[in-house]
Amino acid sequence: MQELIQKLAKELDETVATGKDSLESFRLKFISKKGVISQLFDEFRELSGEEKKKVGKALNELKQAAEAKLKLLQESLESNAGEGDVSIDFTLPSTQNKIGNLHPLNLTRYKIIQIFERLGFNVADGPEIEDDWHNFSALNFPENHPAREMQDTFFVEKGNGEGSQDILLRTHTSNVQIRLMQKQKPPIRSIMPGRVYRNEAISARAHCFFHQVEGLYVDKNVSFADLKQTLYHFAKEMYGKDIQIRFRPSFFPFTEPSAEIDISCLICHGKGCTVCKHSGWVEIAGSGMVHPNVLRNCDIDPEEFTGFAFGMGIERVTQLKYRVNDLRLYSENDIRFLKQFKTVM
Numbered sequence: 001m002q003e004l005i006q007k008l009a010k011e012l013d014e015t016v017a018t019g020k021d022s023l024e025s026f027r028l029k030f031i032s033k034k035g036v037i038s039q040l041f042d043e044f045r046e047l048s049g050e051e052k053k054k055v056g057k058a059l060n061e062l063k064q065a066a067e068a069k070l071k072l073l074q075e076s077l078e079s080n081a082g083e084g085d086v087s088i089d090f091t092l093p094s095t096q097n098k099i100g101n102l103h104p105l106n107l108t109r110y111k112i113i114q115i116f117e118r119l120g121f122n123v124a125d126g127p128e129i130e131d132d133w134h135n136f137s138a139l140n141f142p143e144n145h146p147a148r149e150m151q152d153t154f155f156v157e158k159g160n161g162e163g164s165q166d167i168l169l170r171t172h173t174s175n176v177q178i179r180l181m182q183k184q185k186p187p188i189r190s191i192m193p194g195r196v197y198r199n200e201a202i203s204a205r206a207h208c209f210f211h212q213v214e215g216l217y218v219d220k221n222v223s224f225a226d227l228k229q230t231l232y233h234f235a236k237e238m239y240g241k242d243i244q245i246r247f248r249p250s251f252f253p254f255t256e257p258s259a260e261i262d263i264s265c266l267i268c269h270g271k272g273c274t275v276c277k278h279s280g281w282v283e284i285a286g287s288g289m290v291h292p293n294v295l296r297n298c299d300i301d302p303e304e305f306t307g308f309a310f311g312m313g314i315e316r317v318t319q320l321k322y323r324v325n326d327l328r329l330y331s332e333n334d335i336r337f338l339k340q341f342k343t344v345m
């Protein structure tokens, strides 16, 4: 029995607990009613007086040592809680950082800005909530123009018709050009990208907000030839050198003469398809020579200076470049749509 006590004392000494399970098996083996120490006490009771003297002390020491060890193991396990218990599998693949990409409208906007910056245009910005004068009157819109109706424009505040003006969500970025011409005299060569608002029912082809880039070049001797060459250069940079463009006479209150700009259809290369409605051409921008009244409204003498201006929809330019066939996709935040532009640029 003495030998067994010694052997158990050694084993007890060497025990380390690596978790709740090993602590429990230690308890079962040494401390519990059916454990080895309890068994030894049963056997001890059967021994003769002489023999009891020999092993009694050692057996009591073993029991105390076992109880002390259990306490020690419990404490060390508690202080390591959350560490010793958690097993980390270093062979698992790491969590991937998902890298996003630019929104297609931003891709197009940056591309447009890049093209015009190389031609010496800078970027100007202005308010989206605007007064009637900067959005309509200064741009030579007549008093009764339909764009000034509630059906077409979102009004924020109604003016009283005397001192105060209507306040509205801008319907184009031309308000920025007006503000620029008021504070900066020619030469002016700027583009104005930004969000604009129209009171439209939302569908695949119309939305109540969209994005525009307008451009303005005012200086001495700016001609329609400058306008044509600038936009031809833009079309080639945007869609490739084989693109063709054409100017169609049009009307805007703020330009005279005015022209709509078409590019040759990128889908069918002029043969005729549903995108170009079998005409071979698709509209990309509006343009013209700045109306003398607009220059006068900004205190620029139309006898001394002339200018051209143009405006294009960023959604439209994007649609033709990447064949997006529904305007709503741009603002639905559907990741399946957005991530398709990852490889662009």
Ligand code: 2NL
Pocket: 174, 177, 178, 212, 214, 215, 216, 252, 254, 255, 285, 286, 287, 288, 289, 290, 291, 294, 309, 310, 311, 312, 313
């Ligand atoms: C279109 C047409 C256009 C302009 C915008 C402009 C601005 C000033 C003076 C004269 Cl301050 N013109 N902007 C000129 C012609 C067309 O936009 O269809 N945009 C999507």
